[in-house]
Every structure is written in C-alpha cells, then in structure tokens.
Amino acid sequence: xxxxxxxxxxxxxxxxxxxxxxxxxxxxxxxxxxxxxxxxxxxxxxxxxxxxxxxxxxxxxxxxxxxxxxxxxxxxxxxxxxxxxxxxxxxxxxxxxxxxxxxxxxxxxxxxxxxxxxxxxxxxxxxxxxxxxxxxxxxxxxxxxxxxxxxxxxxxxxxxxxxxxxxxxxxxxxxxxxxxxxxxxxxxxxxxxxxxxxxxxxxxxxxxxxxxxxxxxxxxxxxxxxxxxxxxxxxxxxxxxxxxxxxxxxxxxxxxxxxxxxxxxxxxxxxxxxxxxxxxxxxxx
Amino acid sequence: xxxxxxxxxxxxxxxxxxxxxxxxxxxxxxxxxxxxxxxxxxxxxxxxxxxxxxxxxxxxxxxxxxxxxxxxxxxxxxxxxxxxxxxxxxxxxxxxxxxxxxxxxxxxxxxxxxxxxxxxxxxxxxxxxxxxxxxxxxxxxxxxxxxxxxxxxxxxxxxxxxxxxxxxxxxxxxxxxxxxxxxxxxxxxxxxxxxxxxxxxxxxxxxxxxxxxxxxxxxxxxxxxxxxxxxxxxxxxxxxxxxxxxxxxxxxxxxxxxxxxxxxxxxxxxxxxxxxxxxxxxxxxxxxxxxxxxxxxxxxxxxxxxxxxxxxxxxxxxxxxxxxxxxxxxxxxxxxxxxxxxxxxxxxxxxxxxxxxxxxxxxxxxxxxxxxxxxxxxxxxxxxxxxxxxxxxxxxxxxxxxxxxxxxxxxxxxxxxxxxxxxxxxxxxxxxxxxxxxxxxxxxxxxxxxxxxxxxxxxxxxxxxxxxxxxxxxxxxxxxxxxxxxxxxxxxxxxxxxxxxxxxxxxxxxxxxxxxxxxxxxxxxxxxxxxxxxxxxxxxxxxxxxxxxxxxxxxxxxxxxxxxxxxxxxxxxxxxxxxxxxxxxxxx
Numbered sequence: 101x102x103x104x105x106x107x108x109x110x111x112x113x114x115x116x117x118x119x120x121x122x123x124x125x126x127x128x129x130x131x132x133x134x135x136x137x138x139x140x141x142x143x144x145x146x147x148x149x150x151x152x153x154x155x156x157x158x159x160x161x162x163x164x165x166x167x168x169x170x171x172x173x174x175x176x177x178x179x180x181x182x183x184x185x186x187x188x189x190x191x192x193x194x195x196x197x198x199x200x201x202x203x204x205x206x207x208x209x210x211x212x213x214x215x216x217x218x219x220x221x222x223x224x225x226x227x228x229x230x231x232x233x234x235x236x237x238x239x240x241x242x243x244x245x246x247x248x249x250x251x252x253x254x255x256x257x258x259x260x261x262x263x264x265x266x267x268x269x270x271x272x273x274x275x276x277x278x279x280x281x282x283x284x285x286x287x288x289x290x291x292x293x294x295x296x297x298x299x300x301x302x303x304x305x306x307x308x309x310x311x312x313x314x315x316x317x318x319x320x321x322x323x324x325x326x327x328x329x330x331x332x333x334x335x336x337x338x339x340x341x342x343x344x345x346x347x348x349x350x351x352x353x354x355x356x357x358x359x360x361x362x363x364x365x366x367x368x369x370x371x372x373x374x375x376x377x378x379x380x381x382x383x384x385x
Numbered sequence: 386x387x388x389x390x391x392x393x394x395x396x397x398x399x400x401x402x403x404x405x406x407x408x409x410x411x412x413x414x415x416x417x418x419x420x421x422x423x424x425x426x427x428x429x430x431x432x433x434x435x436x437x438x439x440x441x442x443x444x445x446x447x448x449x450x451x452x453x454x455x456x457x458x459x460x461x462x463x464x465x466x467x468x469x470x471x472x473x474x475x476x477x478x479x480x481x482x483x484x485x486x487x488x489x490x491x492x493x494x495x496x497x498x499x500x501x502x503x504x505x506x507x508x509x510x511x512x513x514x515x516x517x518x519x520x521x522x523x524x525x526x527x528x529x530x531x532x533x534x535x536x537x538x539x540x541x542x543x544x545x546x547x548x549x550x551x552x553x554x555x556x557x558x559x560x561x562x563x564x565x566x567x568x569x570x571x572x573x574x575x576x577x578x579x580x581x582x583x584x585x586x587x588x589x590x591x592x593x594x595x596x597x598x599x600x601x602x603x604x605x606x607x608x609x610x611x612x613x614x615x616x617x618x619x620x621x622x623x624x625x626x627x628x629x630x631x632x633x634x635x636x637x638x639x640x641x642x643x644x645x646x647x648x649x650x651x652x653x654x655x656x657x658x659x660x661x662x663x664x665x666x667x668x669x670x671x672x673x674x675x676x677x678x679x680x681x682x683x684x685x686x687x688x689x690x691x692x693x694x695x696x697x698x699x700x701x702x703x704x705x706x707x708x709x710x711x712x713x714x715x716x717x718x719x720x721x722x723x724x725x726x727x728x729x730x731x732x733x734x735x736x737x738x739x740x741x742x743x744x745x746x747x748x749x750x751x752x753x754x755x756x757x758x759x760x761x762x763x764x765x766x767x768x769x770x771x772x773x774x775x776x777x778x779x780x781x782x783x784x785x786x787x788x789x790x791x792x793x794x795x796x797x798x799x800x801x802x803x804x805x806x807x808x809x810x811x812x813x814x815x816x817x818x819x820x821x822x823x824x825x826x827x828x829x830x831x832x833x834x835x836x837x838x839x840x841x842x843x844x845x846x847x848x849x850x851x852x853x854x855x856x857x858x859x860x861x862x863x864x865x866x867x868x869x870x871x872x873x874x875x876x877x878x879x880x881x882x883x884x885x886x887x888x889x890x891x892x893x894x895x896x897x898x899x900x901x902x903x904x905x906x907x908x909x910x911x912x913x914x915x916x917x918x919x920x921x922x923x924x925x926x927x928x929x930x931x932x933x934x935x936x937x938x939x940x941x942x943x944x945x946x947x948x949x950x951x952x953x954x955x956x957x958x959x960x961x962x963x964x965x966x967x968x969x970x971x972x973x
Contacts, residue, residue: 133502184682192501195445196638197681199505203631203674211667313513313627320506355521362510366495369507373498 105346107235111304112318113342114238115141118245118297119319120326120334122290128266128329129286130186132194136177138316139202140170140291142309144298145220146213149307152221159223166299167292174291177201178284202312210309217310220302234303241300245293246335262286266329318345321365327375399646399692400559403653407552411545419544420616425656426551427612432633432652433558433645434605437598439634440642441571443578444496444595445505448512450630452603454519455488456481456610457534457620458526464535468525474535474615481611482604489603490596497592512630519622531621534614551612558605561837563645565601568836568843569822569829569850574598575643575812576823583810586772587886588798588827597833628670632656635677641687643814650688696870706881708862708911710918716856717891717922723750724785725925726802726894731770731780733949740766741777742949748894748925753916755936755957756929758946759970764929765807767946768896771927772804773797784893798827803887804896809879813872817863817882820871821854824889853889861885861915877904884915894925901932913939933971937961945970 122137147169151162181201185193224233252259264272265282273279298305298315305311322341326333341361348357368376410422431453438446462468463477472480492511496504519526526532540546565571573594576584581591614620636655640647659669680687728746732739741763748754756764769775771782773794782789784800797804803824811820829850831843858864861881866874871882880900887895897916901909909932917939920926930936936943937957945952945966952970953963960966 181678192445193681193685195502195505197678199447200674200678200681204671204678207668207671207674211671313509317506317510317513324503324506353521355517358517359514362514365510366507369503370495370498373500373503 101350105343105350107231108304108349109343109346110339111235111238111301111342112346113339114242115297115301115305115315115338116318116322116341117242117335117338118238118293119315120323120338121245121249121331122294122297123320123323124329124331124334125286125290125293126182129262129283130178130182131189131269132182132186132198133328134177134182134194134198134290135202135316136174136181136198136205137290137294137319138312138314139205140173140294141298141301141305141315141319142206142209142312143170143173144295144300145302145305145307145311146209146298146309147295148299148302149218149220150213153219159221163299167295170291170293170295171288172291173205174287174289174294175284177291178287182283182287202316206309206312213307213309215309217306217308220305220307222303237300238297238304241296242335242338245296246331249331258282258285318361321361323375325365325368325376330375333375399650400563403649404556407556411548416544419548421657421660423544423548423551423616425653426548426555427609427616428633428636428656429555429649429652430551430558430612431606431609432636432648433555433562434602435633436637436640436645436648437562437565437571437574438493438602439637440640440644440648441566441574441578442595442598443575443642444493445501446493446496446508447505447634448492448508448510448627448630449606449633450625450627451492451508451512451515452485452488452606453610453613453629454515454622454625456485456607457614457617457625458519458532458610459484459607460611461532461534461614461620462525465532467532474537477535478608478611481607483607485607485610486600486604489599489601489606493595493599493603496595512627516622516625519625526622529621529623531619534616534618534620535611537615547615551616554608554612559645559649564837564839564843565833566643566645568831568847569826570594570597570833570836572815572819572823573826575815578642579812579814580810582774582794583806583812583883583886584823584826585795586797586804587824587890588795589823590795601833601837628673631670631673631677635673635680638680639676639687641689644687644689646692647687647689695868696873700866700869700873704866704875704878706862706878706908706911708881708915709859710915712856712860713888713918713922716853716860716888717919717924721750721891721893721923723893723923723925725749726771726927727783728767728771729781729783731767731777731782733766733770733775733777739949741770744780744946744949744951746944746951748927749942750893750923750925751920752941753920753926753928753939755940755943756927756946757931757933757936757943757970758952761948762946763949764946765898766949768804768898768927768929771797771894771896772802798890801890801893802896803890803892803894805880805883805887805898805900807898807902809876809883811871811879811882811886813870815871816868817871817874817878817885818851818854818858818867820882821857821885821889822850824857824886825850825853827890854885857885857888860888862911877908880904880912881915884919888919892924894927895919896927896929898929899931900928901930901935909935 119137119141122140126132126134144166147166148162151157151165152159181197185197253263261277261282264277265279322337323334326337345357345361348360435449438444459481460477463472463480464474492508495507520528536542541550573589576589577591617624632655636651637648640651659666726748728744731741731744733741758764770777773792776791789800790796829846831846836843858867861884863878863881901912913935916926940957943957943960944954945960947969953960953966
C-alpha cells in the first residue's frame, strides 16, 4: 500500500506542482491570478487523447500538437481575458474574466468531447520494469520544467527580462523592455506548461472535462501556501499535497481526504494569508 | 419644493410592474410556466441575499450553491424524519434558514483575511466539499439515491399554492434587501467595495458589517434551499451543480453591482432564457460564461447602468464651487467640548528608515495648524499615525485626556477624528449625497434588523442623515450636484466632497492631506476660507500642504518637519523669517 501511496502521490503531486507553476508564470508577468491554469491541465489530457487516440497521430507529434494548442490558448487568454482588465488591476475584474474564459473552454469541451472521463493512450509501448510509466512521466515532466525554467530565467537574456518584469513592472518598462510582448510570451509558456502537466498526467487523471475545477483548486493550494510567484513553493507544496492526499485517500477514504485538504488549506491561509513563505503586503494610504 | 404625492413611487416602477405580473401569473393557467416562475422566485430569494455580498460588498463569493445544498438537505431530512423525529415543514424551513446563516458566516469569513482570488477559491472549494459530503454521508442524505423533498401543508401543496408561497417570500426578500441598500449598512458595504480605506476612516467596521451580511445572506440561501428541495420533490447531489453557482453569480453581474432591480431582472432572464430555446439547454452554462465575459469587458455597469437614465444627462460645463461657511455652526453644533489633539514623542521606522523621530505636536481647537516640510519629511506619515493606519513604535496620541488606541483606523471615527486623502477616495458609483452620508456612518442608532424592516428608528436615522448630508454639501458648495454620481465630478469637486464627508462626523479634529493640490487659485482661496471657518466653529484642524501661500494665509500655527523631526514651530510670521526653514524648504 505504501508503494501505491508514494507512486500515486508523486504522480498527482507533480501535476499539481506543474499547474502551480502555470499559475506562477502567468502571475509573474501580469500580477493576474488566472482561472485558466486548471483549464490548461484539463486540455492537456483531452487534446492528447484527441490527437493520439482519435486522430491517430504518433506520440511525439501528439505532444507537440497539444502543447502548441496550449500556447495558442494561452495567448488568446492574454488577449481576451487579461489585457482588457489590466488597467484597473485593483478592481479584480480578472477574477471574473479569466473564470468566464475558462468556463467557456470547459463547456465547449464538455459538449464537443463529452462529459465522461475517457482513457488516455499509453505513450510508450514498453514493458515497465520498476515503476509504471504513468507514475514517472509527470515527475519527469516536472523536473524537466523546473530545470528548463531555471536555465531560461538565469542564463538567457529573455529569461532575465521575464524576471525584471515580475520584479518591477514600471521600472522594466522604463528600461525599454517590451512588457507587452513578454507578457504574451509568458502566457504562451504557461499554456505549454499547463498542457504538458495534463498530457503527462493523462493516464492517471484521464481525459475528463471535470479535471479543470479539480486542478484549478489543487494546483492553487501549493502556490497559495508557498507564496504566489514562488516556483520552489509550488513544487514542494505540490508534492506534499499529492502525498498527503493519496495517503488520506487510502487510509480514510476520498471524501475525508478532500475535506482534510480543504480544512488544512483554509486554516493555514487564515493564519498566514500571504502564504507560508510569502511577504506581507505594502502600504495602503 | 413642489409637493409630489407620488414621489415615493419614483424608482420603484420596475418593482411594482414585476410584482403585479408575478401576482397575476396564475391567470395564464399554464403549469409549466408556473414551475419556471416558482424556480425564478426561489433563485431570487438566494440571489437577493448574495447580491448584498457580491453586488454591494464586492466580495467574489462564487460557490454559493453550497448553501442552497445545505438548506435543501436540512429541510428534506428534517421533514422526512429519517434521522430525527419528524419536523413540521415550516419549522424545518426556519431551521434551514438558521443553518444557512451559520454556514454563510463560515463560508464568508475568510473574506476578512484573504485576497480576492483566494477568497473566490475557498468558496469554490466549499461548494465541491459540500456536494462530496452529500454523496458520502449515505446514512443521512441517502448518498447518490437521495431523499424526497418536503411537501408544505395546504394551501401550499398545489402548484400555484406553492408558487404564491415562494412569490411572497421573494417579495419580502426584495423589500428587505432594498431597505438595506438605502440604509447606512448598504452604503457601508459599498464603501468596503469601492473605497475601503475611506470607509474605515468613516468608522465602517468591515468585520462586523460583513459578518452580519453573511448571516443574512446565508439565511436566505438556506430558506431558498428548503423551497428548492420541495420544488424538485426529490433531491440528489446531482441537482446542485456548479452551473447553479455560476447562474447566481452571473445574474448579479449582469444586473449590475450595487443595484437591486438589475440582479432581479438578471435572475429572471437567466432562469427563463434556456426554457424558451430548448436546443440551448445544453449550451446554457456556455452562454452564461459568454455573457459574463461580455459584461466584464464591455458593460461593467450591467442592466442597472442601462436603466440609469438620470446619470447620462449632461452636466453643466462651467461649474463653480461656492462654499457657504456661514451654515457650518448649524452643521457642526454650537457648543462643543473639545480639548484638541496632542502627539507626544512619536517614533516610527520602516525597516531602517526613521520616518518620524520623536515628534511632539499640539493641535488646538479653533485653530488651523499647518504641517509643512519637504517630501519624505514625515507629514503624511504623521497623519497616518493620528488616523490609526500606522501604529507608532513609541509615543502617544491623545484627544483631550483620552489616549487613542494605536492602529485601529476604523475606531478613529468614534473619537470624532475625520480626515481627507492625498488622492480623493470616493465611491465613484454612488451619488455625491450618498458619499457624504457615508461619513455619518457611526451616528446611526438603528440596528441591521431595524433597517431590514424599516422600523421607526431606522427612518429617523435616515431622515436625520439626509438633512445633515444636504447641509454638509451646501457648506462645501456642492448641493447642486447632490444626485450626480461621484465619478462624473471634477477633481476639485472631489476635494470638496471629501471635506463634506469629513464634516458629517462633526469632527473634533479634522486632518486634511494636501486639500489644495490640483485646485485653481480661486478655488484655493475659497478652500482657505472654508477651512478657516471650520476651525473657528471649534474644530482642531491639521493641514498638510505644499502651497505656502495657503499655509501662511490661514494657519494660526505652523510646524515644519524635516527628516521626521520638528525643524521649527511657531506663528506663520515666525516661520517665514526662520533662517533654517527658509534655506531648507521655502527658498529665498
């Protein structure tokens, strides 16, 4: 049993961590919390099954097509639901616009794809020796994403520009950084990461439109607790959440696991609204 | 003014038409229409309460379906008597209301601590959890099989009988929330939404106000749940989809924030629309989402804005603000006990920066005390210490003999300390008059329940507030613009509006943060006269300002700050000739 707890826990934990990073990538570029993070995860599963199972594309092409769609949808999100409401960030209209956009996509998926959870194809036709591929795939994707982001942010000029934008938007613009184009790029990147999460976690989570709300919530928990914008927090929190949830699932049953996660989440947030590692907010008057 | 016998009807036309249509609906003798109408009534009972949370207080509570679920199961389980002895349906409905109120607070209270998106997430989480619990708790809820809904006794057991029952409750909910909307509580909620900091300075207590509203809104949702269970005649967790939450939420936004009529029409439209276009049913949530996006991007004011013809009439282009200081004594009261405000040895550092380093200051009633100094010398910080936004690390602020609690900005109003802000903080969506009324928040005597039912004490409060607010507007010279939305006013008018709001408090001490910024020379002159008159009526006035002319013109005493310390203090004449001040600040 310990084996299944750990393997399941790490697999879903990796997906949660990736969705958390998706939230972060969008947040850093725009200061917007976006309900589209879970949507991207959901689409990763659905599009993967669509391209590979239904349309019969090879796995590699299916992956590329899926993340490309993710990137495009990310860009559309920026144009439709984020840019128009950025002017008055303090009115929090982005909560509504991104929710509306995510719902549109979800409902469209439900109608066109169906409301049943459908199987996700097996990606590699190999005998799994030690651990099944459905468990290690998301973990590998998560590690690859972290390494990739680290290289991007620390060692490339574009990555440094991303950091500058997230650090101080105004100052970055004053330096002549193309803030708008970087923001679009960030949303495309978020689209790639989000769909990658859903794609690699597809065999565990299935191709199911209802994954959207689940991933929205469980992907948000680690970033909320770890502090918005912190990828380290998202990864540590994501894996911890995955393990905790699966342990509770096996030991006391699904409903109580859900209730337990929720209660812990609320209590920690109420005690420390800025997250366990976050900074206290600035002056108001 | 001409007496108009039907004046009270104004603005109520839509309500009355809807009520007549609702009462006459059974004449159509179509049970299908009756069913839809009953559902619309039930949804509205919930939305009416949620409207105060979302539309007025601006809290993004999305998962309100959780409370509908709770109410439905409570009523159904209690009347079925499967777990406890059988309870009469009406009593069960009342218990559902109470349970809903309790849970409304549980779901809502995180709003006091959390940022918008976080709060939205927690309400979504609640909605998911409640459905899952309903599924898993088979012994009580019947799990996926469900429980039968309650049947209300005759005459409410027939289709139309039950409709009238729901309709009557819907009318009562409308009436109650409309009463709250025009009370000081409604204005306080809107202040929390649009001008939280200014609301605090006027004594709006976010904590107690939101708690009360969550109680009320939860109770209505619980009752709506009980009725919903009866309408469904059999309930399973499937009946409470997330789509319902979206419907409730979007009905309010389509209707327009801060309105009652708008969300009412929104609820009716969203309930009825899919019924008349059968192919649309599968697409209904898709359409709701599309509507929400369209509303947010294109028409943030919603239906209420479309109906608001009055505020589209053009305003006179060349307006003059002519304050009338002579009525100040009547507004502020003739004889007032006031011993002035004193600061002793205040220090405050932010990290390593000493913003205020041992400041003593005395502001006497009947005098204008000027506070000047270069940028970063600690002027606004001093104001923020007095009005409680910062707690000093040492030292004390006293009003007369009473020491003010450090921090606690929302308690300053009860000490009659009022202030204005460097950038005016007003509620753009409300009229100038309502903005000023917000300043009189703490003088209301009626409780929330009294306002809900418009009991005499509430009516006295409102009449009194109205009279004083008109007087305050006249005193600052804006009475002609009383009914104009504040976001249509010019910058200079907002400055005077803020002073009007501060005067509603009958302040013992008035703190003005750069009131002359952005005003024309003529307006500054009038402002000076007004400020001087306010002080002469017995108020201790502290004026932070960069316009040296205004300071030397109207101040009785001037303190010059530099690097958080007093550089010089004295009469304007002394300061003007003070060598260090001239070299450090005024210039030769």
